[in-house]
Amino acid sequence: MGKIYEIIKKGEIGTGLLIEHDGFVSKDCGNNKTLFESYKKLNEGIGDGDDFHCPYPFIVDAIFQKADTENANGRIYPRHILEREIEKFQTKIREKSALGETNHPESSTVDISRMSLNIVELHWEKNTVVGKLEIITTPGFRKYGIASSEGDWAANLILEGYKLGVSSRGLGSVTQRNGVLYVGDDFELVTWDLVSDPSTSQAFLFPNGEIPQQFIESIDNSQKNSYLFDKLGKFNNWLNG
Numbered sequence: 001m002g003k004i005y006e007i008i009k010k011g012e013i014g015t016g017l018l019i020e021h022d023g024f025v026s027k028d029c030g031n032n033k034t035l036f037e038s039y040k041k042l043n044e045g046i047g048d049g050d051d052f053h054c055p056y057p058f059i060v061d062a063i064f065q066k067a068d069t070e071n072a073n074g075r076i077y078p079r080h081i082l083e084r085e086i087e088k089f090q091t092k093i094r095e096k097s098a099l100g101e102t103n104h105p106e107s108s109t110v111d112i113s114r115m116s117l118n119i120v121e122l123h124w125e126k127n128t129v130v131g132k133l134e135i136i137t138t139p140g141f142r143k144y145g146i147a148s149s150e151g152d153w154a155a156n157l158i159l160e161g162y163k164l165g166v167s168s169r170g171l172g173s174v175t176q177r178n179g180v181l182y183v184g185d186d187f188e189l190v191t192w193d194l195v196s197d198p199s200t201s202q203a204f205l206f207p208n209g210e211i212p213q214q215f216i217e218s219i220d221n222s223q224k225n226s227y228l229f230d231k232l233g234k235f236n237n238w239l240n241g
Contacts, residue, residue, distance in 0.1 A: 005106060008174055010073040011181070015173040018183065019104050021072055021195060022065045023166035025133070025158060032060050036159065054142040058135040058155050059120060062166050064192055065129045075174060075181045079127060085170070085189035086122055086129060093119060100133075100169075100193045102150040108171055108190050116150040116194055133166070133192070154194050165195040 005017040026032065035055050067079040092098040098119035099110045115136060122131035135158070136151035147153050157164060172187030 005108065005171065007106060013174045013176050013181065015186075016171070017106060017108070018075075018170045018172055018174070018187070019073075019167060020065065020075070020077075021165050021167045023063045023192070024163050025060050025062045025166055025194075026163040032158075035060065036161075054137060054145070054155065054159075056137065056142050058137050058151075059132050060135065060158065061130075061132055063128055063130050064122065064166055065168050067127045067129070069127060070180075073181075075183055077183045077187070081183060081185060081187050082129065082189075083124075085187065086124075089119075089122065089189055093122065098191065100191045102154060102194050104167065104169055104193050104195065108169075110191060114150050116154050117192075119192060166192050167195045168192050 006014070008014050008016045008018055035058075038055065065077065065082065067077050067082045070076050089098060096118060099115050100117045100119065101110055101114040102116040103114070105111060105114070118134045118136060120132050120134050122129055124130075135155045136149070137155050138149050138152055140146045140148055141152040141155065145156075147156050154164060169190040169192070170187055171190065173184040174181050175184055176182075
């Protein structure tokens, strides 16, 4: 087990484990919608004793993190720091070892018993890190729909229409300059994990590979509420359809 680190909380300065809830994954947009519709079609009319059909490999699009933008914890990650760490992370992606867990441990290592994802691609769109991650599922889930691992449960939640957060984990320092909190040059990216709370409203999945739109960052609260209620209405229609 890795060393346990103190988590630097929202608004704090210091050195320790930095956790940012800056992204999420959902069925509603882009290739994820295509994946969900394919899953639904394959399983129409399925009965007891019939094989369950699950996408494999289970790969979804996500927005991971933003640079030069204040996040939900009030911190800014300078672009050059994230660029350096994303470039280093490409080695893990090539080696198929860019693994993440369900929920965050207070550690700098990935616990294999909690492993639920592998990041398969990352790139930049303007100041946003976007890419793809694979939800790691077991043969039992893929064939019979029996959830027996962290990845199985995550896949099941996504297929049932729930939104999951994509949250970064790293080690480094936070300092304050002119009243603004900045992550320091000593930052080391560990990975991204799946969490239940996608707390950053600006980080949405992008439709059909388009560059993430900036309108979410500038709309007022009434527009945000309208947007969320529209999404909720569509979800309810799907449940009752």
